[in-house]
Amino acid sequence: MNETTKKNTMDIVKAKLAKRYAREQRFRAYGIVAISLGMLFLVMLFVSIISQGYGAFFQTYVKLDVEFSAEKIDPQGKRDPEALSSGDYGNLVKESVRQAFPEVTGRTEKIQLYKLVSSGATYELRNRVMANPELIGTTQSVWVPADDDVDMLVKGHIDRNLPESERRMNNQQIGWVEKLENAGRIEKRFNLVFFTGGDSREPELAGIWGAAVGSFYTLLVTLALSFPIGVATAVYLEEFAPRNKWTDIIEVNINNLAAVPSIVFGLLGLAVFINLFGLPRSAPLVGGLVLTLMTLPTIIIAGRAALKSVPPSIREAALGVGASKMQTITHHVLPLAMPGMLTGTIIGMAQALGETAPLLMIGMVAFIVDIPGSAFDPATVLPVQIYLWADSPERAFVEKTSAAIMVLLGFLIAMNAIAVILRKRFERRW
């Protein structure tokens, strides 16, 4: 009797075994699928952005034979800079385009023709003449930026097989571009303007430098405020604070602030910094203040963890040789905790660099062409620039947006890499 029951139990177990193993395998497979899905999303994100954006690093240029005629640039012939800068360079560009296509005569056709060259060509010619007035009276071959539609066509983003009415360029314009291509007058060059220019309504003239400088000032303000305040708070809470209600309230507050939606910080910035204190709208100063409040919890939490990891023996030894509490901390504990604190700060700064929503609230979405000169000038930042470009209808801005994202991600990866290296290099196990 006893024996049969035992056998039965074993049979039951064995009969179930295959099923249980199968379930085990399935469960394991779910895990692998989940991780692979995560990786797949990551790869898709990067592939889609890089494949859309790498083209923006190159820009189509057109070679024009420009006759720098004296009557149009400087009718008085005085050659003083003021007269030179107000010359009719737009006409020069039009003239040289007409020369390239002498067969075009109709008025509408001419307007179509002028559209092939970017409005930036005018400034290009002016800069050249301003730099070198000798050019006046000569005829030069000049490479000028092509219009964004031409750029898109050359890069293959405009489908030539679509019906004419659905294209941004008509058959005639495409014909002209092909003619230019065959004559070797169209070339793709490294797009320096993208890295040195401010924002522009014309995609071919738009650059990220203005936004990058804005980001720099904003982060400078953020760093200058959040690092000292964050470190001080971490030191106080970890080393000095008595265990009481007050300390509890501060701790709960910090933990909650870390999880408050970023847009709420934007509302705070709008109501307090702009409406109450009257600080300038759109200024990196206000952006920096808002981002300081946002990154403080990150820095404080990382700072406390770093202070906690310094063993008590260090403190005891310092106190034992007669250091005061403050000396113990500033001379011994803080230097040992500094790598951890810096790591936390860099990660906080990386978050601040990528933050967009609160900055929309305080007016950093304005269209700003100038490069900001200080933290008080109106400015925008890289992520907001990405948002603005993503909203623009021109096809060429898709490319610019992706390229700007690549630059932003480049900065973020560099910052995080520094944080990782710092951690690896200075981390001490006690």
Next chain:
Amino acid sequence: MQATPLLIVLLALSAVAYYLGRQRSLVVAGGRIRNLHSLPSYYGVYTLFWCGIPALVLFALWMMFQDTIIQGLVISGLPSDIQALPSTELNLFMNNLQNMVSGNIVSGEIDETMKNAAAHYQSLQGYSSLILTVLALVLAVAGILWARQRITPQQRTRNSVEQTVTILLILCSTVAIFTTIGIVMSVLFESIRFFQQVPMTDFVFGLEWSPQTAMRTDQVGSSGAFGAIPLFVGTLLISFIAMLVAVPIGLMSAIYLSEYASSTVRAVAKPLLEILAGIPTVVYGFFAALTVAPFIRDLGTMLGIPVASESALAAGLVMGIMIIPFVSSLSDDVINAVPQSLRDGAYGLGATRSETIRQVIIPAALPGIVGGILLAVSRAIGETMIVVMAAGLSANLTLNPLEMVTTVTVQIVTLLTGDQEFDSAKTLAAFALGLMLFTVTLILNIIALHIVRKYREQYE
């Protein structure tokens, strides 16, 4: 003097103060440090504090309040007929005036009053910065002199410096509290003003959202409807889709990484997944709007299902991707905190790994996992850029994920960017939405943090 140079001068003066204080202490000690109560550098810091702190406090307060005070003075100096204007028009006038003073383009024509007011404004600004410069420099120099003549060998400088530093530390630690108070105050006051114009019940239970207030009283259909239910439903719909993506993937990755994966796989896969958390949300928004949404729409067209080009599905899906690492790293921590003895016990009874996980580890870790998921939900509700770029703008009360919905955060952004007058119900509505958002996420966070903390204590 401009603000930035003044600040630099003050900092330079502080550095000089440090040097002077240190030298002074050596002089009073007759060049022998052992005669001093504290080390010379403490006397330097002491002088520095006296020089820097009062001047910087004055500087900060001045910067905060100068504009408000100047504006008040300018308004009181205006002719009485302009002062009597309603507040919105007065605001407009002041805005124009500010534009004129800062050399921007002014809307409308410039008349004599305006010119006079602008001159008044400018002269006040000039006086203000002059007075600030003089006062701050006098304070700084006086601080140095005062501290310097107080230095004696017997003075217990170290103690007073350390006390000051402690006070500074305490002040810094209160910034977090002031931030919270600031948030609550700023959204609460504007919300109260909003609820004076629109009854609270209309806002919380209303089914229609079209925040356009009439420009003219005789306009049709633009009385403005501020029923926030469609926004709440839209927010919850998108968050729900996001959680459907993030929770299974995040949880299963965490389980696999902590229970099955070899240490090499873990070392590679974990940081890779965490890259997803470091990508700015504006990038996800772009990805959602330009890649995912058209893909879903085309897929729908292929299958013959109508899909809106800004469907809730696309935004939710991408938001889910963003939250995966959040769920996975929180669950990972929690699962790792489950004591090894529980696993060993289960294996000892003959359970397979998956049985151990499902019947022992997950139940043990459940509170922590739930806490983590709540935190993720609060994150999804407050997420802004993805929905601003990929979800719709117009309110639409539906539960169909293929249609276009809008969310609370999208409305806050649309109401507050672009042209705004600060007193209209439209702008104030954004603050009321902000209050809702803050309250809901705060409650979720408090519950989640409480659960997580309780859970940690259980196994520590």
